[in-house]
Amino acid sequence: MKKNSFTEIIKAEMLLFIREPSAFFFTLIFPLLMMLLFSSIWGNDPFPGEFFGYLDFSVGGYMGMVMATGFFMSLTVTMATYREKGILKRFRATPVSPFAILVGQLVSVFAVTVAGVILLLIAGYLLFNLQFFGNIFEFILAFLLSSASIAALGFIPASLAPTARSGVVLANTMYFPMLFLSGATLPRSMLPQFLQDVSQVFPLTHAISLMQKVWLGEHIWDSPVHIAVLSGFILAGLFVSVKFFKWE
């Protein structure tokens, strides 16, 4: 191939993301606004008897929110639209491997997620003196594992939804309960015990919990359950996507 088609695909996908105002807002701006809102209510002074404050504890939740928005809302709607309008079909009629399109999607959404997280970190640091207490490599590992798990789960509705409209419905049904129960918006400790138990079924709960713990200085290997659940969702998501993915 003359130029690298993979980088061209990613370039195009990034352009398209920037030109889609709602995806742009909900992935990059909305979590930031939520973080700013709640941080200005609670501040980030250390809790009594603790070394960390509200935002130090919650920033993992907001990161999870960025991830879930990117890999659920953006990915599902984009893939469903691509399927509905025959865009996947159009790519499949070219020599480029159709999987390059799928990987290009995932990479683009991941890049946007990273951008959203960096925005959170900069704002948190500048406005609320956000501090990091963990090991940076372990945190990156936790972040990657979480992203992969959410991406794998997000790919299930993305594989199945035949139209953009059904994609939105499918993604929303999974996204909103997850968002409110997993600790992305409200700390889970504020939920009744019953809902805390229910929330264990969401990978986002484990992703946020793992990122929060590692952020505050725990070692990643001290959370084997989170790691196992997240890995399990990666496998399950891959299995369902490979088995049920539709090009048109």
Place this chain on the structure above:
Amino acid sequence: MGETVVTVQDLAKHYKDVKAVDGISFTVKRGEIFGIVGPNGAGKTTTIECIAGMRSPDNGLVNVLGLHPTNDSALLKQRIGLQQQESEIPDRLKLKEAMLLFSSFYEDVLDYKELLTQLNLWEKKDAYFSTLSGGQKKRFFVAMALIGNPDVLFLDELTSGLDPQARRSIWKLVKSLREQGRTIVLSTHYMDEAEKLCDRVAVIDRGKIAALDSPANLILSHGGHTRVLFDVEEDFDHQFLSGIPGVESVQRENDSCSLEVSIRSAIVEIVKGLDSADNGLDSFRIEAPDLEDVFLNITGREVRD
């Protein structure tokens, strides 16, 4: 001309209980515009999809440019251009961006500036795909199918939904592509399109080829007789018309006459007769059979029923 670039032999494909394509065979030669015509649901799209490597047939052999459509898919797709129905690009991609993206997929590419200029789309290069008109979209689809400098171009129902003027501009475009030495396989349910554009036409009905020949030959052998129509005054005696050689039938209803003729020279004799009777020439008209009649005569049904 001469070299065979597409060979299809006993192609069959079914979906669940429906036999979409049921034993189709034909060949396409280099530089030909080959038409696959028939009503919606006749199996045109499935045929094209099987030839272009988008679907695996249940049965039959397909060879395109010496390649196997699915086994050599990546190689084949470097050398063909395929535009399918309901197959678009993202709304908010600009034409130029889409051209650059698609250029990166092919080893041998045409210059997208020249291509867009040729297709009368250069001033739209910075427009979003979604802002194009129907005709512009179709022309852009042709540009996308051409960017990889294909030897064979497959166009599935490219002109459906277009107004007559836009369709004619696409016809001109397709003809100019053939001048460049490309082979074109197109499907259409517009019989006039097939008649004007194609060197040879396969008439497909219910998954089978009902007839295959040049449009002129198809009309000659299956189109039926040419009709001659004119209006006459009430006292006109039409008996002599039946005696003209080549006139197969004469029908008179009040003042309107309708004749079927099997040879062209009969028309001259009819005109002479009407001239000397000083009757009927003002409303004189000839209706030559077209591919619609061919389809009707072969299958016993209208194209769109």
